[in-house]
Amino acid sequence: MADPKGFLKNGREVATRRPVEERVHDWNEVYPGSVGRALLPIITEQAGRCMDCGIPFCHQGCPLGNIIPEWNDLVWRDDWQGAIERLHATNNFPEFTGRLCPAPCETACVLGINQDPVTIKNVEVSIIDRAWESGNVAPQPPEWLSGKTVAVIGSGPAGLAAAQQLTRAGHTVAVYERADKIGGLLRYGIPEFKMEKKHVDRRVEQMKREGTVFRAGVQVGDELTGDRLRERYDAVVLAMGSTVARDLPVTGRELGGIHQAMEFLPQANRVALGETVDDQIRADGKHVVIIGGGDTGADCLGTSTRQGAASITQLEIMPEPPQSRPDGQPWPTYPMTFRVSSAHEEGGERVYAVSTQEFLGDDDGNVRALRLVDVVFEGGKLTEIEGTEREIPAELVLFAMGFTGPEKAGLVEQLGVDLDERGNVARDGSYMSSLPGVFVAGDAGRGQSLIVWAIAEGRAAAAAVDKFLTGSTTLPVPIPPTARPLVV
Numbered sequence: 001m002a003d004p005k006g007f008l009k010n011g012r013e014v015a016t017r018r019p020v021e022e023r024v025h026d027w028n029e030v031y032p033g034s035v036g037r038a039l040l041p042i043i044t045e046q047a048g049r050c051m052d053c054g055i056p057f058c059h060q061g062c063p064l065g066n067i068i069p070e071w072n073d074l075v076w077r078d079d080w081q082g083a084i085e086r087l088h089a090t091n092n093f094p095e096f097t098g099r100l101c102p103a104p105c106e107t108a109c110v111l112g113i114n115q116d117p118v119t120i121k122n123v124e125v126s127i128i129d130r131a132w133e134s135g136n137v138a139p140q141p142p143e144w145l146s147g148k149t150v151a152v153i154g155s156g157p158a159g160l161a162a163a164q165q166l167t168r169a170g171h172t173v174a175v176y177e178r179a180d181k182i183g184g185l186l187r188y189g190i191p192e193f194k195m196e197k198k199h200v201d202r203r204v205e206q207m208k209r210e211g212t213v214f215r216a217g218v219q220v221g222d223e224l225t226g227d228r229l230r231e232r233y234d235a236v237v238l239a240m241g242s243t244v245a246r247d248l249p250v251t252g253r254e255l256g257g258i259h260q261a262m263e264f265l266p267q268a269n270r271v272a273l274g275e276t277v278d279d280q281i282r283a284d285g286k287h288v289v290i291i292g293g294g295d296t297g298a299d300c301l302g303t304s305t306r307q308g309a310a311s312i313t314q315l316e317i318m319p320e321p322p323q324s325r326p327d328g329q330p331w332p333t334y335p336m337t338f339r340v341s342s343a344h345e346e347g348g349e350r351v352y353a354v355s356t357q358e359f360l361g362d363d364d365g366n367v368r369a370l371r372l373v374d375v376v377f378e379g380g381k382l383t384e385i386e387g388t389e390r391e392i393p394a395e396l397v398l399f400a401m402g403f404t405g406p407e408k409a410g411l412v413e414q415l416g417v418d419l420d421e422r423g424n425v426a427r428d429g430s431y432m433s434s435l436p437g438v439f440v441a442g443d444a445g446r447g448q449s450l451i452v453w454a455i456a457e458g459r460a461a462a463a464a465v466d467k468f469l470t471g472s473t474t475l476p477v478p479i480p481p482t483a484r485p486l487v488v
């Protein structure tokens with residue numbers, strides 16, 4: 001156990017973000033310097049609040065099964081080398097989760113029953129940031145090669161985790177990515193102010209040194225067809241994400257100035273990093289309306305703030321969630337409560353329980369306003385409240401309503417793999433699709449989800465591929481998703 005009286009002596013303290021008025025003028029992370037370094041003065045005390053419970057529910061809360069009490073104890077004892085070894089044993093990329101995970105481990109922390117939970121996510125990012133800074137993250141190339149080849153399609157967190165595990169197991173792995181740079185949504189979805197891209201670059205460099213081969217700018221399904229892929233490789237991992245965005249086909253949808261979040265965010269990310277984008281979709285001086293809450297909506301909000309929007313309104317069809325855990329979502333489940341992201345601290349207005357009826361245009365064919373109406377959920381269905389219709393100014397409308405699954409045209413159709421009832425690539429308990437030797441990991445199989453799940457699935461799929469190729473595996477297998485009822 002860390003400090004036996006830690007949780008009695010010390011309250012919860014989290015990393016302090018930079019002042020809003022400073023950070024909205026740049027694209028850097030909202031924490032000063034490296035968040036891990038910023039946390040150093042408080043993190044030993046915070047790790048010491050861990051009670052090392054007999055049954056650590058935080059393990060169950062974390063999809064990766066991170067061995068949280070062990071690294072809390074090591075941090076408290078100032079054994080940072082031991083802590084990073086324990087953390088890397090279950091998580092390939094703690095710098096991603098330590099910055100971006102919604103931390104379902106913390107809502108499952110036993111201390112959270114009647115006190116504030118341990119700051120698990122902050123401890124995690126402190127361990128990995130310190131490890132990088134002190135040169136303790138070395139490449140781990142395999143000692144021997146199996147002679148087997150694997151193609152990983154997609155370079156998001158699922159593809160990267162699968163590729164790193166399989167390369168280290170001795171297989172020859174090529175990661176194909178249609179974008180010009182590696183990283184999936186970590187690269188072009190998530191803005192720099194949430195995670196600077198240097199963290200992705202550093203991992204990709206480590207993986208290259210371990211022997212993983214990266215092929216960016218290749219749309220698999222074009223020249224490299226599904227058949228050729230299967231001829232050339234002994235196994236294939238589909239980690240193509242869930243990229244078909246949900247649309248809103250109401251009157252006026254065709255007007256100029258209405259875009260999907262994933263048309264807007266990648267351009268903003270490129271420009272933030274010094275690239276030039278012709279005809280960039282920008283928020284400067286405009287009344288911006290974001291339709292949909294969630295991470296994507298918050299990222300559009302923070303980006304529009306930094307681009308200098310005149311006003312930003314975020315619309316949500318569901319009612320405002322409660323401030324504290326509702327009775328129906330008791331500890332240790334992950335509750336739906338009102339959350340304030342860094343972007344919400346910076347401005348914008350959130351409007352709940354409203355539905356968009358139509359978009360109204362100006363003489364040039366661009367959107368100028370949005371007509372909405374209040375709604376209630378009654379008897380499981382949505383009802384509009386008569387007399388509450390109103391217009392709000394909207395010169396840039398961004399859709400952040402989620403994604404419906406992987407793209408079917410191209411590779412998925414060429415392979416002819418079965419889909420599940422939600423349109424994702426179907427897989428069995430070993431992450432294998434209906435085609436032998438073709439595996440699925442991350443959002444492509446799970447549907448739109450989280451980075452922590454993508455890494456967990458990439459690791460699990462890698463173990464299944466290794467067993468398929470060699471008959472057995474020593475790669476760790478995270479607990480199957482069906483065994484984890486606590487996490488949304």
Ligand SMILES: Cc1cc2nc3c(=O)[nH]c(=O)nc-3n(C[C@H](O)[C@H](O)[C@H](O)COP(=O)(O)OP(=O)(O)OC[C@H]3O[C@@H](n4cnc5c(N)ncnc54)[C@H](O)[C@@H]3O)c2cc1C
Pocket residue numbers: 100101102153154155156157158159176177178179183184185186189190194218219220221239240241242261265295296299410411441442443444448449450451452454
């Ligand atoms: C804007 C936004 C913000 C988010 N913020 C968070 C957050 O803060 N925290 C969190 O936990 N989750 C967040 N998420 C969700 C998270 O990013 C995803 O769950 C996660 O990235 C899924 O990982 P993946 O590897 O399955 O797929 P992705 O990251 O989507 O990567 C798939 C990759 O496959 C490539 N690809 C697809 N088809 C082909 C093909 N035919 N050939 C070659 N390449 C192909 C794509 O270009 C893409 O790069 C966010 C999502 C979005 C959209």
Ligand code: SF4
Pocket residue numbers: 061062063064066068097098101102103104105106120121124452
């Ligand atoms: S990956 Fe997420 S759930 Fe797991 S320990 Fe880190 S913050 Fe918690």
